[in-house]
Amino acid sequence: MTYEERLQNVTVLGAAGKMGSGILLLTAVEMADLMLKSGGKSKAFVLNAMDVSDEGLAGLIQYLRAQVLKIAEKKMVVLRTMYHDRKDLIENSEIIEQYVNDVLSVVRPTTRLEAAYGSKLIFEAVNENKDLKVKIFRQIEDNNEHTPWYFTNTSSVPINIIESEADLKGRVLGFHFYNPPAVQRLVELIWTNQTSAEVKEFANEYAKNLGKIVVPSNDYAGFIGNGHFMRDALHAIKEAEELSAEMPLPEAIYIVNKVSQDYLVRPMGIFQLIDYVGIDVVRFIMGVMNPFLDNEDLHSPLLDKLFDTGIKGGQHSDGSQKDGFLKYEKGRPVAVIDPETKQYIAFDSFSGADGKIGAIPDPAIVWKSVVRMKNKDEVLQKFYNDLKALDTLGAKLAIAYGKRSNEIGKALVADAVANNEEDVNTVLLTGFFHAYGPINNYFD
Amino acid sequence: MSKLNKKIYMVAGYNTVSLGTGRNEFHPKKPRPGIEHYVEEAGRKTLEMIGGADNVDECVVGNFMAERFNKQGHLGGFFPMIDEKLQYKPATRVEGACASGGLAVVSAIKSIMAGTSDVVLTMGVEVQNTVKAIYGADILAGAGWYGKRKDGHAYFFPGQFSDRAGAYYEKYGYDYAREGMGRWFRNAVENARLCPTAQEHHNKTPDLDALYKKLKPNGKAFVDNLNVLDCSKVSDGASTIAIVSEEGLKRIGIPRDQAVEIVSFGHKVRNLTEDPPDLTELTCIKATAMEALDSAGITIDDLGTIETHDCFSIAGVLATEALGFAAPGEGAKFVAEGNTARGGKIPMNTTGGLIGWGHPTGGTGVHMAVTLWEQLTGNAGEAQIEMPADKPYALSINMGGDDVTVVSVVCKKA
Numbered sequence: 001m002t003y004e005e006r007l008q009n010v011t012v013l014g015a016a017g018k019m020g021s022g023i024l025l026l027t028a029v030e031m032a033d034l035m036l037k038s039g040g041k042s043k044a045f046v047l048n049a050m051d052v053s054d055e056g057l058a059g060l061i062q063y064l065r066a067q068v069l070k071i072a073e074k075k076m077v078v079l080r081t082m083y084h085d086r087k088d089l090i091e092n093s094e095i096i097e098q099y100v101n102d103v104l105s106v107v108r109p110t111t112r113l114e115a116a117y118g119s120k121l122i123f124e125a126v127n128e129n130k131d132l133k134v135k136i137f138r139q140i141e142d143n144n145e146h147t148p149w150y151f152t153n154t155s156s157v158p159i160n161i162i163e164s165e166a167d168l169k170g171r172v173l174g175f176h177f178y179n180p181p182a183v184q185r186l187v188e189l190i191w192t193n194q195t196s197a198e199v200k201e202f203a204n205e206y207a208k209n210l211g212k213i214v215v216p217s218n219d220y221a222g223f224i225g226n227g228h229f230m231r232d233a234l235h236a237i238k239e240a241e242e243l244s245a246e247m248p249l250p251e252a253i254y255i256v257n258k259v260s261q262d263y264l265v266r267p268m269g270i271f272q273l274i275d276y277v278g279i280d281v282v283r284f285i286m287g288v289m290n291p292f293l294d295n296e297d298l299h300s301p302l303l304d305k306l307f308d309t310g311i312k313g314g315q316h317s318d319g320s321q322k323d324g325f326l327k328y329e330k331g332r333p334v335a336v337i338d339p340e341t342k343q344y345i346a347f348d349s350f351s352g353a354d355g356k357i358g359a360i361p362d363p364a365i366v367w368k369s370v371v372r373m374k375n376k377d378e379v380l381q382k383f384y385n386d387l388k389a390l391d392t393l394g395a396k397l398a399i400a401y402g403k404r405s406n407e408i409g410k411a412l413v414a415d416a417v418a419n420n421e422e423d424v425n426t427v428l429l430t431g432f433f434h435a436y437g438p439i440n441n442y443f444d
Numbered sequence: 445m446s447k448l449n450k451k452i453y454m455v456a457g458y459n460t461v462s463l464g465t466g467r468n469e470f471h472p473k474k475p476r477p478g479i480e481h482y483v484e485e486a487g488r489k490t491l492e493m494i495g496g497a498d499n500v501d502e503c504v505v506g507n508f509m510a511e512r513f514n515k516q517g518h519l520g521g522f523f524p525m526i527d528e529k530l531q532y533k534p535a536t537r538v539e540g541a542c543a544s545g546g547l548a549v550v551s552a553i554k555s556i557m558a559g560t561s562d563v564v565l566t567m568g569v570e571v572q573n574t575v576k577a578i579y580g581a582d583i584l585a586g587a588g589w590y591g592k593r594k595d596g597h598a599y600f601f602p603g604q605f606s607d608r609a610g611a612y613y614e615k616y617g618y619d620y621a622r623e624g625m626g627r628w629f630r631n632a633v634e635n636a637r638l639c640p641t642a643q644e645h646h647n648k649t650p651d652l653d654a655l656y657k658k659l660k661p662n663g664k665a666f667v668d669n670l671n672v673l674d675c676s677k678v679s680d681g682a683s684t685i686a687i688v689s690e691e692g693l694k695r696i697g698i699p700r701d702q703a704v705e706i707v708s709f710g711h712k713v714r715n716l717t718e719d720p721p722d723l724t725e726l727t728c729i730k731a732t733a734m735e736a737l738d739s740a741g742i743t744i745d746d747l748g749t750i751e752t753h754d755c756f757s758i759a760g761v762l763a764t765e766a767l768g769f770a771a772p773g774e775g776a777k778f779v780a781e782g783n784t785a786r787g788g789k790i791p792m793n794t795t796g797g798l799i800g801w802g803h804p805t806g807g808t809g810v811h812m813a814v815t816l817w818e819q820l821t822g823n824a825g826e827a828q829i830e831m832p833a834d835k836p837y838a839l840s841i842n843m844g845g846d847d848v849t850v851v852s853v854v855c856k857k858a
């Protein structure tokens with residue numbers, strides 16, 4: 001089966017979700033491009049957008065239309081050649097409108113799993129629940145005569161478990177997009193010992209056609225991205241809890257969040273990142289990973305406590321940030337939760353905290369400018385050398401933080417989750433937008 | 445030949461800000477003033493300088509495509525909105541693509557010559573940031589022949605001038621040509637920094653040459669032979685100037701040293717449905733500018749400054765050849781050596797031109813007239829250049845389409 005034939009009938013499961021809708025968008029565009037390149041000579045292309053949520057599917061087409069329009073506007077130069085033979089389409093606006101219609105015409109929204117019975121490729125992005133994923137795959141497998149391939153977007157479940165429990169023998173692969181799939185360039189590809197060469201080859205080609213950066217990750221719960229993030233988050237929680245011996249916990253959380261952003265030169269502080277991903281999601285992923293880890297306990301009672309009181313972070317349906325560890329106004333954090341009282345305490349009331357942290361070696365070193373610097377390495381080396389010379393709380397926390405991140409990164413290689421150090425760094429650089437990879441010499 | 449039959453003057457020029465990317469106050473997602481705002485501001489300012497609307501006999505406005513950018517035709521009807529005293533006076537809108545502003549100047553001149561008016565309020569306006577660039581390209585493509593739109597580039601006009609640049613590279617060498625075009629870009633921004641209404645006025649890039657070298661033309665994202673720095677801006681803006689007879693000058697009471705005299709003009713078109721005879725030459729610009737110079741009885745050696753239509757940097761370079769400052773193929777060198785910079789042999793586009801000041805398409809021809817008026821009467825502020833005593837003349841070249849409609853005006857201090 002050729003690449004094109006494989007993509008002639010595809011189903012995205014959980015298509016109305018955060019990840020599913022992005023995967024659907026990218027796949028619809030890729031399929032429509034194949035269709036247009038074949039000059040409409042190939043058979044129909046079908047992309048089932050399957051989800052159990054009617055409400056979700058109702059908003060999906062509007063979302064797709066808006067996104068495809070943006071994509072079309074960006075690739076107008078290419079579209080003009082693609083529609084060269086359509087004499088009736090003359091202006092850019094006419095071609096763009098046609099393209100949007102062509103992409104949408106591939107997509108069939110449905111709430112019925114039966115739609116997947118005719119597919120040759122299944123993308124799965126339903127909730128992170130191993131048994132649900134296995135059950136759905138099993139049902140399709142029992143009813144689909146095309147021996148389809150299964151690409152799962154799971155963040156944490158080892159692929160071989162899904163493979164064996166659903167009995168899919170070499171036809172399943174972890175295709176781990178980052179959120180949001182349409183924007184984030186990174187995908188982690190995870191295969192089992194049995195995954196066939198054809199499946200891997202196709203996955204690589206598909207990822208490349210979508211313009212993604214591929215990092216292969218070995219089949220251990222959490223893979224590279226969450227393997228680092230979950231441990232990084234636990235380190236932050238531990239540091240904050242230790243600090244809370246000397247100050248209120250909210251102040252400690254504020255301090256660790258600030259240090260992890262300003263001193264580690266990251267796009268956001270660690271507690272903001274936990275909120276962004278969702279306290280529920282983080283806690284859940286830890287729970288999925290934990291049983292597969294021997295000498296480690298990925299678990300935080302503090303996360304449980306917040307979760308139990310209904311504080312979960314994540315995003316509202318309009319994409320705005322929900323409150324979690326931090327409270328947000330216009331997307332910016334402004335206050336910290338007190339887990340005891342469940343009240344948020346304004347950043348302003350921690351005026352003493354900034355003094356406790358101490359001055360940063362160079363206030364000009366901020367993530368936004370560093371990521372664009374050509375001599376980033378040199379600049380950061382100097383920044384961290386200066387930092388090491390300081391005897392402040394901020395410097396101490398930052399160095400311990402950087403060292404721990406380094407240790408986590410190296411362990412991912414030692415435990416064979418990642419094939420090499422470069423892959424670990426690529427995941428953090430491209431998937432988490434860090435200014436530098438965790439494996440570095442800055443903190444030695 | 446367009447010989448003038450009486451003395452004609454330009455006075456009381458005014459430019460609004462050229463709004464668009466580059467200006468600090470521009471935000472693509474925030475609401476912006478509409479076309480009425482620009483018409484009103486520019487009209488009112490000139491009226492204030494000429495003693496009010498009572499003094500005006502007639503109004504003319506150059507505009508290219510308000511029907512599509514603003515869903516608004518019939519722009520002549522806006523004049524009484526500026527001042528009720530313009531109610532029941534004649535007003536006309538003229539169109540010749542990006543030379544619409546130049547045509548407004550020409551029609552004012554003709555009205556003075558015909559004796560139908562002594563004071564003509566002359567305006568050019570375009571408000572283009574109403575649509576994204578990719579749709580703006582469709583609208584601007586109307587300056588070319590629709591019969592060729594299908595085979596043209598998504599960015600139609602950049603595509604046309606990319607082909608011209610490509611032909612120039614092929615004939616004279618890529619690096620050589622880019623030297624000249626890059627210098628043209630640098631001059632444009634450096635001049636714009638001196639002019640508070642210019643779109644690139646806030647430009648703080650420390651090393652413009654390095655930036656220009658870094659941004660290589662990339663046909664996959666844009667056109668093959670030009671980068672975005674080679675292009676004029678997408679702009680919202682308006683310009684006005686009063687064009688008056690000797691009689692009119694007396695009536696509005698402006699001292700003669702605040703006026704410039706229009707010495708001559710040229711106006712020609714080339715067949716819209718035909719490709720240029722040679723991609724490396726601007727033949728209609730050449731013929732039109734020569735007509736203007738001949739009827740003024742002067743040569744390029746008498747010119748102290750020029751405003752030329754640099755919708756693309758390559759058009760600036762080619763204009764130096766069309767005018768005869770440089771032999772064919774030598775224009776890039778002429779520009780690269782700084783001859784067209786302020787302080788150079790022949791300062792061109794002293795407030796930034798279309799690349800630096802901005803290009804509200806239908807307004808540009810009037811903006812050129814205003815800039816020359818400012819320079820010749822000492823009203824150019826920080827952008828002021830010294831006019832050499834032996835070179836008292838100034839020239840403008842306003843082009844519509846790909847060297848199709850061209851208007852050229854020669855003037856000097858009155």
Ligand SMILES: NC(=O)c1ccc[n+]([C@@H]2O[C@H](COP(=O)([O-])OP(=O)(O)OC[C@H]3O[C@@H](n4cnc5c(N)ncnc54)[C@H](O)[C@@H]3O)[C@@H](O)[C@H]2O)c1
Binds near residue numbers: 050129154156177
């Ligand atoms: N959100 C992230 O940052 C992220 C990043 C990488 C991977 N992932 C993984 O992607 C998957 C989806 O996550 P999400 O964040 O998009 O979740 P989500 O809650 O936004 O979407 C899940 C969707 O699945 C639908 N669904 C539930 N049961 C279903 C069923 N039986 N059949 C069909 N659809 C069903 C839901 O209605 C919902 O629309 C998870 O495995 C998650 O771990 C998430």
